[in-house]
Amino acid sequence: MPTPVTVVVNCAGSGSRLGLGKTKALADILGRPLVVWQLEMLRGVADVRIAVGCDAPEVIEVAKNYRRDVIFVFNHDYANTGTAASLSLAAAHVAGDVISLDADLIVHPADFRKLLETEENMIGVTEPTTDEPVYAQIDEATNKVVSFNRTGPGKEWSGLVRVRADMVHAMKARGLAERHVFEMLTPLLPFSTLSIRCREIDTPDDYFRAIEWLETLRNGEGEG
């Protein structure tokens, strides 16, 4: 029997760098809020949780109108904590595996399916594209992520990971699930590697690039 999977969409942050005046999950992408794009990709997933903080009532309203059976988990301290805090709150009491997906990461659905189908701890990596990348160091012999750093070279940590829920619980108990997810994962490495096609939306430039990419995908003109 496959391991049950819970997907956590981290929507708690304010997204101030994008400058839309609202959290990134509500950013309009080709006529739909970003969080709806995420929920559409997660249509076959039974247990979906959305971590909310900034603009929580608005995010909830949009998400529940698209999908009624989402469990919303509040990170009220979103201004002082990172995505690891949201993930660990949402993953509490969950059995099996958890996939952590940041609201601002648009993933190619075919690559996301691979993460759903695996039974391993697995990290999504991509070619470096953002201005301040966190690099995943990959051991060539095993093709596993062995560490993270900010100097490179290497593949970029995408923010997407599949991890056993009990490992997240243990990190929370040790006080190591407060800041970034990659920092929480560091003591748990090595993890398998999955190359993914994705676009992260941090800045206005990213926003327009992501829209362009989605239009290309929608028109079947390429894969990113």
Add this chain to the structure above:
Amino acid sequence: MPSLQFLFDLDGTLTREELLPKIAREVGLEREIGELTRLTMAGTIPFVASFIERVRILKQVPISRVQEITDTVEIDPHIAEFIRNRRESCAVVTGNLDVWTERLRNRLGIRFFCSKAEAVGEKIIRIASLLDKSHVPLQLGTRCVAIGDGYNDVAMFRQATYGVAFGGVHPPAIGLLDASTHAVYDSRTLCRLLSQLS
């Protein structure tokens, strides 16, 4: 007593309709109660003052008639099943009166924490005590999951280990979301979450 207690609000959480407006509708006092309900929801009248006033209006209805009406109130079937499977761990926490909710208590077969009325025969004389919902988690002295939808659940949520805002009947009060650890919008999802917490 089990180590984790589930504390359910009654109106609009366990029941699929609000009790007092339903009673009012059945006895032709809909207009008076409806206006009070509207002002309470809008935050113009505090919940306690509104409740006292609504009791003043509805106490003219014989208690047995109110109980007949509450017999027809629909209880959410998924939550009812969740409760049936763990009665010792579940309780209802409602500001409503004991004499009005007695039959619902018998239907569910679980403990009720509620306000109390002084009654003589079929008639309510006065409200003997108003329930402060925040006292229940403190009184139980154990880990609690509070489930509710209104402003009057905020204090209970603050004292509970988990506060689950439930929007299955109508959207939970925005102020309640600030005190919540979770929010869910259908009763199957609520029960899935509660089962995981237990």
